[in-house]
Amino acid sequence: MTGRILVVDDVKANVRLLEARLLAEYFEVKSATSGEEALNTIREWSCDVVLLDVMMPGMDGFETCAAIKADPRTRHVPVVIITALDQMEDRIRGLEAGADDFLTKPINDVALVTRVRNLIALKRTSDELRMRARTGAVLGCGEDEHASEGGGSRLLVVDDRASSLERLLKMLGAEHIVDGEADAARAVARAASGHYELAIVNLSLQSADPLRLCSQLRDQDPARQLPIMVIADPDDTPRMMRSLDLGVNDYVLRPVDRHELLLRVRSQVSRKRANDRLLSDVQKTIALAVTDALTGLHNRRYLETHMNTLTRQAREREGDLSVLTLDIDYFKSINDTHGHDVGDEVLKEFARRLKSNIRGLDLACRHGGEEFVLVMPDTDLSVAYQVGERIRRLVASEPFHVQNGPEMLTVTVSVGVASYQGKGDTPEEILKRSDEALYSAKREGRNRVVSQAA
Template sequence: MSGKILIVDDVATNRIVYKVKLGAACYAPILAADGESCLVMAQQTKPDLILLDLILPDMHGTEVLRRLRADPATAAIPVVVFSAEDDAASRLGALAAGADEYLRKSVDDQTLLARLRNLLREREAIAELESGGAPIRALGFAEPASGFQLPGTVALVTHRPETALLWRRDLAGQLSDKMVMLSREAALSDAALMPVPDVFVIEYELADPMGGLRLMSELRSRAETRHAAICIVKQSRGNGASAMAFDLGANDVVAATDDPREFGMRIKRLLQRKRAADTLRASVRNGLRLAVIDPLTGLFNRRYAVSQLAEIAAQSDVSGRPFAVMVVDLDRFKDVNDRFGHPAGDAVLTEVARRMAANIRHGDLLARIGGEEFLIALPETDLAMATPIAERICCAVHDAAFDIPGFAPLALTASIGLAIGEAKTGWSEQPVTAVIDRADQALLVAKSAGRNQVTISRTAA
């Protein structure tokens, strides 16, 4: 994994040693000797991660952290405090100031590099979500962030209930979130995971020396728990087990001997990051939906319909069977808006969409492509199959009146133009919009012939 890592240490020997180690691991090291240089270089070079010593000649590392987190340009850069100090006050101060991790300089290289890989993977995952959401935000589809958040759920997974009780006692004063105690079997049971926990805190030695890591792998392989944050709790630091946990997907590793306040801070940070990632995923998912869905009727929009029609045409080439395209237009719909108002017109459009959806087959495409105009595409369908479907849709519109509050039931009809796309090669060279155009021309004929009918295009594209 490549990446720029800014090494901040006032001792030149330390900078050179870690430059060599990180360079050998295919990272691109950048060096700074004091806090002010760190802040300037973080702004200018936008490193992927910062390795920060606490003791610097011009300012303390916690002050550097606070200033990094206060600057929008550097706030999201992961920071690993790398210090010779290992007292509780230093660790808590660094984490409170915004450090993503606190490691002693005596940590083995395997654990150090595994933690760096782990943090860089998390950063890349968030960056991908943000880049996916950028076009959505640019189009104005993103929903505003909610200022209210429901409490999260933290699952404490241990082999012995007394261990879970100890963890719950340590965390109770620091978290307002719900805590549940689970066995390994319950953690893998869909029925027991309601709601799905935001964070799993898992005992490393869960019934056997590798039980916690195996459970973590199981949780990562399941769709329901794939995005949950996972914290592995070991009996002590060191021995290389942390490196394995990080490389297998743990979001954090703590020691059972750690200060309970640090335990709480780390779980709280995992909850915050999980919520932020969930919000990003939801924003992208909802934004993509809004980009292809007509918000009034819930049908697909024209942009999506044309792209899907190209897929249907390509499928037709493979199967050798034709496909059908209908353009449906509500007759004299402008009169509805003029007489009853646009809210009534919107209600009619929504009901028409529902009736049409009820009269097509699973796998058919239904989209709203204009004000009162709809498109229906029927894969692998010839004229003999398509005609009764079109006539059924026509009947579905005019057979039942539309209820408009405060007025008498409204009778409405629809005209439909139907065209068949024959199987052939080269749809990409001859756009499928030509089939839509033929259906549209047939629709005009239906309109001029008295409306409330289906007209078939007899001309091949």
């Protein structure tokens, strides 16, 4: 995953060193030599992460971080403070200013790249929600993006060492409602209840693999959107880095400082509440204007507006974007044979299966009649083809249960796949190629997936 990184440091040698490391990983990099220059740059250049030195003349790194987080236009950009300072009071000051993480000089290359990629992935999930809110605003609906406090939440702490669990519960209990769990399987079940705003996992679990636990939390609804924080030993860098690759939001190193822990918890809960509120607002405000009443998916009007934004984003980031056009086979025959009531039930069940088997950032729409469109950001053609094949098998493998006709009805779907092909490509051309691939699938016998690169 590539992204745009702003490096802020008044020492040119430090800037060149960070630029070389990041450019080698294909990030796009800009630099600033002061806090004032950084603030001007970030307002004009949409970046994904800011790497910020502390010791600078004039506005130091703490003041610069606070200014970034105070501006509604930039507060969603993750800030990593890079410093030679390694005292706890410096970390606390940075967290209070809104920093997302710290890297201590000399910087470990693996830790740098892993954390940057992790923060970019987390930011883009939030960006997708805000982008959908802006799409709703363009269509005449409201957009609510006010800040949220992060106190008084319900937390789940997973730790099978009684003494460690007791200390964590004591640290957190003054500000939050905290449930402790020693068994990993029960922790997954409890997280699935949707009652929690943060899960904290001890990476030193003895009775289960903590990384598998984090992966399981990420793979199930509604825990998929649950922030995860891990507690790691300072010398357990490999597993800590692996946890970030799995989508963990944050980490705390032992010995755990109570003030640092509370600040990091507060930050994660605040972000979750803001995202939850934004998602709720989006769903409420645009439902009537951009939702298909029968299936509950977005409609063609929303697709056209949102595709423009996603294509522009792919162009700016030089990223991937794929589109699947899906058409239920012989749907007219279903209507003619069993009636439109049965046809409507088939459409609703197909939409349910489609929506339950895609990522939260993917966009599923009913394009019209029995035709659907799935838009997948940050997804290349080969992966999109695999998704199309998975959906095709999911539809064909299990007959549809309908109430107003035959008890079980066999349904298949044909799928066309196309992807963004670089600068100059347009939403209309991508959709056209996807549609042409769909017609190829129909001509070749239906119940199949065809990709068309050009």
